[in-house]
Amino acid sequence: MLNKQGRPTQPAESSTEIGQGSETYSGNKGLNLESPLIFEQGLDGRIGVDMAEPKQVESRLGSIARKNPIGLPDLSEPQVLRHFVRLSRQNYAIDSGFYPLGSCTMKHNPRINEKVARLAGLGDLHPMQPTSTVQGALELIDSLAHWLKTITGMPAVAMSPAAGAHGELCGVMAIRAAHEAKGEARTRILVPESAHGTNPATAALCGYKVDAVPAREDGRMDLDAFAEKLGPDVAGVMLTNPNTCGLFESDVKKIAGMVHEIGAYFYCDGANLNAILGRTRPGDLGVDAMHINLHKTFSTPHGGGGPGSGPVVLSDALSAFAPVPFITHGDNGFDLVEHQEGQAEKSFGRMKGYHGQMGMFIRALAYMQSHGSDGLRQIAEDAVLNANYIRVGLDDLMRSPFEGICMHEALFDDSSLKGTGVTTLDLAKALIDEGYHPMTMYFPLVVHGAMLIEPTESESRQTLDQFIGTMRYLLEKAKAGETEMFEQAPRFAPRRRLDETGAARHPVLRWVPETDEEEEKLSQAS
Amino acid sequence: MALKFTEDHEWVLLEGDVATIGVSNYAQEQLGDVVFVEVPEVGADLAKGEELAVVESVKAASEVYAPIGGEVIEVNTELEDSPTLVNEEPTGGGWFAKIKVTDSSDLDELMDEAAYKSYVEGLDE
Amino acid sequence: MRYMPHTADERVEMLAKIGVGSVDDLFVDIPEEARLDALLDLPRHASEMDVEKNFRTLAAKNVSPYSTPSFLGAGAYQHHVPSVADHIIQRSEFLTAYTPYQPEISQGTLQALFEFQTQVAMITGMEVANASMYDGATSCAEAVLMACRITRRKKAVLSGNLHPHYREVTQTTLQFTEFKADELDPTLTGSEDFTSQISKETACVVVQNPDFFGRVEDFSALADKCHEAGALLIVVVNEIVSLGALMSPGDMGADIVAGEGQSIGVPLSYGGPYVGLLATRQKFVRQMPGRLCGQTVDQEGKRGFVLTLSTREQHIRREKATSNICTNAGLCSLAFTVHMSLLGETGFTKLAAVNHGEAATAADALSAIDGVELINETFFNEFTLKLSKNAAEVVEELAARHVLGGVPVSRLIPNDPEFDNMLLVAVTETCAESDLTAFVAALKEIL
Secondary structure, eight states: OOOOSSOOOSOOOOOTTTTTTOOOSSSOBTTBOOOOOGGGSOOTTOOSSOOOOOOOOOOOOTTOBOOSOOOOOOOOHHHHHHHHHHHHTTBOOTTTSOOOBTTSOOOOOOHHHHHHHTSTTTTTOOTTSOGGGBHHHHHHHHHHHHHHHHHHTOSEEEOOOOSHHHHHHHHHHHHHHHHHHTTOOOOEEEEETTSOTHHHHHHHHTTOEEEEEOBOTTSSBOHHHHHHHOOTTEEEEEEESSOTTSOOOTTHHHHHHHHHHTTOEEEEEGGGGGGTTTTBOGGGGTOSEEEOOTTTTTOOOOTTTOOOOOOEEEOHHHHTTOOBOEEEEETTEEEEEOSSSGGGTTOOOBOSSTTSOHHHHHHHHHHHHHHHHHHHHHHHHHHHHHHHHHHHHHTTTSOOSSOSOOSSOEEEOSGGGTTTSOOHHHHHHHHHHTTOOOOEESOSTTSTTOEEEOOOTTOOHHHHHHHHHHHHHHHHHHHTTOOHHHHSOOSSSSSOOBOHHHHHHSOOOSOOOOOHHHHHHHHHHO | OOOEEOTTSEEEEEETTEEEEEEOHHHHHHHOSOOEEEOOOTTOEEOTTSEEEEEEOSSOEEEEEOSSOEEEEEEOTHHHHOTTHHHHOTTTTTOOEEEEESOGGGGGGSBOHHHHHHHHHHHHO | OTTOOOOHHHHHHHHHHHTOSSGGGGGTTSOGGGBOOSOOSSOOOOOHHHHHHHHHHHHHTBOOGGGSOBOOOTTOOOOOOOHHHHHHHTSHHHHTOOOOOSGGGBHHHHHHHHHHHHHHHHHHTOSEEOSOBSOHHHHHHHHHHHHHHHHTOOEEEEOTTSOHHHHHHHHHHHTTSSOEEEEOOOOSSSOOOOTTTOOTTEEEEEEESSOTTSOOOOOHHHHHHHHHTTOEEEEEESOGGGGGTBOOHHHHTOSEEEEEOTTTTOOOGGGOSOOEEEEEOGGGGGGOOSOOEEEEEBTTSOEEEEEOOGGGSHHHHGGGSSOOOOOOOHHHHHHHHHHHHHHHHHHHHHHHHHHHHHHHHHHHHHHTSTTEEEOOSSOSSEEEEEESSOHHHHHHHHHHTTOBOOEEHHHHSOSOGGGTTEEEEEOOTTOOHHHHHHHHHHHHHHO
8 A cells, every 4th residue: 555644755865885896797686687678679570479371361451451560579489488587576476475465465375266267168258158158157156146145144246346446336336326216315425534545536436525534542433423424415434344454343333323324325345354254244234335355355366456356245225226247047047137127127237348357256266165164264363363463572662553452454653663763664665675575554544654564364473473573673773773774775676766756757658669869869979 | 015825835926916826835845746736727717715736746646725716817837847846946936826816805814924934833843 | 274374272372472362352343243153154165176176067067169169259359368478477476466566576567567558558559558447348438537537528429339338337437427428329330420429518439449340440530520629539449459450549549548458368257357458648647547657767776667646546536536446457467468578560460460361251151151141341350240030049059059159239239129130250360260160051050
């Protein structure tokens, strides 16, 4: 996550100590291998994919056959392979180390999920095949829907949303459609201050005004302030539970009751479902709609930023408004309802092409089957256990803004760094030099210099102990005034700190070939 | 006519019926390195308190509100290429827009430089 | 359970260190009446071997289009995915990394995104592209919102020959905003006339090339008409391979290109995940939704890449953001980049030529059958046939003969008798001669 609390985004002038004497001719350093842009490696006439010669036919392209070259570089297969393997090695990943990025649930991604997603007859189906030829695929989606409904205790689920934020859109659209069906034009959505940015952005896209609710001293939503904001113009509340401070909103049932009392709906942001799997069900907490990030809770790979998948479970009050398509059980097996008619008469519409993120459904279902009812509950228990283990491992050196047991993530503010000259950002970058991916920093916004640590259930006690030891070591160094290692960090990463200010002031968003003019200038200069 | 300041750290310079508007030195320090300024369209009619501009740093976007109402008659096009002017010359070359003022009494509530200075000092404590 | 490292003893020791007696003490904030004591009513955990068996059983109940003659298209296209592309996206370092929020240890993802953005901009003939959207249909909807913001106008016009899912997703996305989209009716005759639709209130016109029925068209004149009225032209491309053979939307004067990138590197996967493409002019970039990767330098002056212009996005701008989107199609965009790099200029244009050659051959063979009429005068690798019988029924009969013989138009445009006998047929490089022979023979039998 990112944040805006005045952290530097342009590196200070480098001390040259680190680089000097360690330069190489190639720019590579041992196993640290650089690769220029793919466009800087091409040479006309190579090819990386063999294919038959095109059939000579009379062109049916009318008047718009391509006349200009595109400018793509030509390379062979081994060159392309090496390029991307070299790039891959400049990435940190869960498979290579501890990745305690709060609110992102960076858990183990099992490889059986990848294997079954690629089976012939699952990974290679066309979305417009006759349903008679994809009964297994429809059964799979239906089965995943059953697991999701059982886990959440909700009667219905919309499978098509493509990611968490897309799921939010689905839920809030269902809420708006439900109000409109009753002839009510409500205008406000209540969202706690600590919410993810997607919540207010989603509400705005549904035409709602966003009204922020402050938090209490204990990190939960302020019920008095909430009650004051409730009124006949409120369409619903969007509440993350467990919330972005890693705490369970213990008044959740009361909140649901207050929301329903005024005829509004309760949207729960399910980003942190991992913490409560098998321990409680959103359906028992009064939730009307909640998205489930399959890429967080159910281990579909994050993939450097996607693709995600965000099915939305719905209460009886909202299920009639679910988007198309959905699966029904017909006389000849499974069927698809693809249009807003008949059973889908009240549906608010269609959210994406085809039927949803099938590739993610396969992986998530494999993960659920692997765990089963007993394993799912163990996930929540170990995730919460690990977070609290980190919390108590650091709480004599760092300050938790909210006291007591946390859920799946431990939150600290930056008061422990006060007066050291070291910031949250510096500490994060020093963790990179220690071989860790930093925690989420400066989020949630309501906590100063926030550090949000989510270990997940995948990590062993030994990994946690080493991380706690590293954090203690760094905090002691900071307090001892040894600031250079922080200012310089990261020193051992493929890149030092990058100039984000320059990137934003003069955006360079693509490669362009050097113009002849520039080349001429260069040759004249030499 | 001297600079007048708002509590939201905008400044106004009234010359005749034309007000030049920007943000204060304190504001630019708080914002950090400015990377982009979205200025209003020339000809836009702004009421007092309406959004006049958006100032962006890398990690934040802050709205700037019109401290005084009127029609926008000129905007600072130099900011497009040099947003850094807001950091370097906040009360000079870093101005945002000029407004033809309809009611200059709006300015009466604003602080003069000395009052603003002590207001800002109060904030830092 | 194989994914969880703690032993029972360790759990007890860790609880003691935390200072609680049992794991239940960690869940005391959950209201008592909502706590679950028993396990959920679901099967217990399963071994990897058993899980694999379950999925093989499910897979066996489906017909893979790669193992039988298949002519399916309608916005998703069967192409060969090079093994290198699938290998690269399974590299742990790409597969199990998160969004590149720490650029110093995410240069792999970032440089690949920069290359993706460049490739997309190049093939669409645009100046810049973003780091991808969910899919083509959502990209189309976002393009319309973007055009409304840029022009500060509220009305979009959608071609009737835009893919029905793209039209539906756009209408769904717009329905609760202040913006509105008018639609023309789908038509099989001639090109559409937008003259009466474009006014000073029009934010944008959205057309598709090749269109839903497979026809290609030069939209240069339409671009001029839009620009005269101060409106933008959005061109949708959902068979991206076509750009290897066709004039790019940028060359026609398009202001925004919304595309589906599935054809390059991304498996069909029953409709998702795919990769939405969005490209535009540099001057509109601050109104563009989604992630953008930009070039910069590090402290030592080395070239590096970062996510940039983030103030457009929801995590900073919240309710004033350009979109609520929070992800891109990461791995799918990487697969696209790898496949496109393997193809290069030579391979991409050749792939397009092969597709066109196969499609033209198939169109000739199929339209020679009694009861089959080719509707298209122009096409790239997909065309519409008018059959003498109901196309949906014919498709079922073809499936019974192990031929996936295209998509009946009525599946996407229902309740319109004009389209009941219309069949969309796509032909790509994966079509073998024997596939076409089987299709022709089966169709002759049925008609």
